[in-house]
Amino acid sequence: MGQAYFEQLCSANGLIANSSSLNDATGWDYTVEFPNDYSGKKLNHEKNFENIIVKFQVKSTKTNKKSVSIKLTNMQRFVNEPLPSFIIIFKYNNSSIEPQRAYLIHVDDKLIGRTIKRLREADINGVKHLHKKKISITFDESDEIKNISKEDLLKLIKGYTGENVQTYIQNKIRITNTIGYDKLNTKIQFRTSSFNETENMVHALIGLSNSFRVNNTIVSETRFGLEKTINQTETGLINIDKIKANDLKAALIIPNKDGQYVSEIQADIYSLGPIYNSLPDKLKIFRFQTGIINIIYKPKLKTFNFKIDIKSGNKRCIFELYEEVQFVLNSIEFKHIIIEVDAKRIIDSPTTISNVEIGVIINISKLLKQVIKTLNYFNIRNCKMSINELESIGHKMLILSYSISGKADFSFETRLLQSNVDNYKKSPLEYELTALSA
Structure with a gap:
């Protein structure tokens, strides 16, 4: 009943409605194609004219309920389909052969989010027969097509898609891939088999190395507040390509014997974040780094190691590099360093550089x-x-x-x-x- 009327409606609007081969006991999928617009506009035949193609599911009802049920697998197809997708609902009374009302539901970000959340819940709960699950689609007066026979269906759909369908498609793909995720959404649980491996992990997390071995690894992902395991291995190697420094900078300062500042430069700070407090004191480390200077600070042991990488292959601004080299020369001369973070002094101590050749x-x-x-x-x-x-x-x-x-x-x-x-x-x-x- 609804399918036949929908085909008539499309024909009256000059649209091509191609029914799919997937018959559904409560609806029917259509691929609707809008023809090229030759209504007096000057066309460039050398360029491809962009047809608008959309997906439809037709639903019919004789009840007064403001909702219909759709198979979750059908909604899954609409969500994963990058083309614009719609549900059109026709309401009939008991005797009429034409609908009294019609409602157009756009598969928008809210409906995409609801569907993906239901799919995740099904995965977590181990649902095997997804086609038996349904999702309720509600509608109200704002979705109603006011004049079914005379309404311009093309105009209604363009109100949702805009003139540029490719932009719409890119935006839908982005929404489908990102909706429901918080900024931090992946969790990795693992064990390290020895103190040495834990130390390797610490060094990787502050940028001193780029990998460490782990055991009993579980990778989980949280979306819509629902955590789901996506990978699990007994042993593995975690590679860390690049570590981001803290937003705060450290001030490295060389004072003279009278306490006056002779030289001062800025350094990046690398810290261990939330795992810091759970580590043994030997592995509670902060790292301060410039282009050629590396300082490893262990606050619980009250020790730090000042190293210079004079063979660094990293390119630096010549003027900044000169400033750092002068800082090193001053540290050799005055043998004292102060480190401040956010105007708070955390190191004020005599120092020697462990690996520098003064002549070089x-x-x-x-x-x-x-x-x-x-x-x-x-x-x-x-x-x-x-x-x-x-x-x-x-x-x-x-x-x-x-x-x-x-x-x-x-x-x-x-x-x-x-x-x-x-x-x-x-x-x-x-x-x-x-x-x-x-």
Whole structure:
């Protein structure tokens, strides 16, 4: 009854209603295609004209209830279908062959959310015969098609989809994939088999390593407040590609013998978050890091380790790198460091750097001075370089710097380098390094 009227309604509106092969005791699925619009508009035949295709389920009722039941599997199909989907409900009295009222229900974000939540509940409860489960769809006057025979069905549907169906599809896919999730929705439970593995885990969580071994791993996901196990293994390896530093920064400060600040730089903070309190004191660690400085602080043991990575391959702004190298030289000279977080002093102690070769640091400082002098001469402010790269081109920088200063006659090589710099100035990338390494 409702299916026949729906086909007539589509035909009267110039729509093509293709019935699916899935017959349902209480409804019928249709794929409805809207024809190309040739109503006097100038068309570009070289471009594909976008047809609007939507999915419909037709429901008929003779009751006064403001709800209908639909199989959960049918709603599952509508939710997973990226095309616009609708439920049209026709209300009949006992004697009429045409409906007295019609209601158009859009499968929107609220209905998508309700359906996905019901599906998750079924998964958690181990429901085997999903096709026997139903979901209630309610409707009211706001969903009513006011004049069934004269209403423009195409206009009604476009009111939900907009003119750009591709945008609608992308938005529906996004909603289907994200609705019901909180910001933190995945939980991993595991055990570590030894103290060493627990230590490896701690190091990975603060960025000192990138993997650790675990046992009895359970991965669960929470959606709509419902937790569901999605993976379970006896043993495994957890890889952590990148750890995000805390939002707060630490101030690393070198004071002189009179307590006056000689040098100060900012450092990233890496902490262990909620697992900190459950760890043994030996593994309660904070990490402070700059480009070449690594400080490991164990507050419960009142110890810290100050290391310098002078062979770092990470590219840094030359001016920032020089500031860090000067900080290291000051720490070698004054042998004292202060660390403050959010204006609170957490370390104020004598220190020594455990792995630094003073002569190497001094040489790097000299090279950086010459590089900065050269960059300033060419008015270059955006130059990034690693220490390895700095050492590889250091002799050229010295030649260029001396030539600029007039201390030596290296005008031929200077002209070549100047030419290279000029050639690369049109590039937004690190042309300085390329030019000076040529």
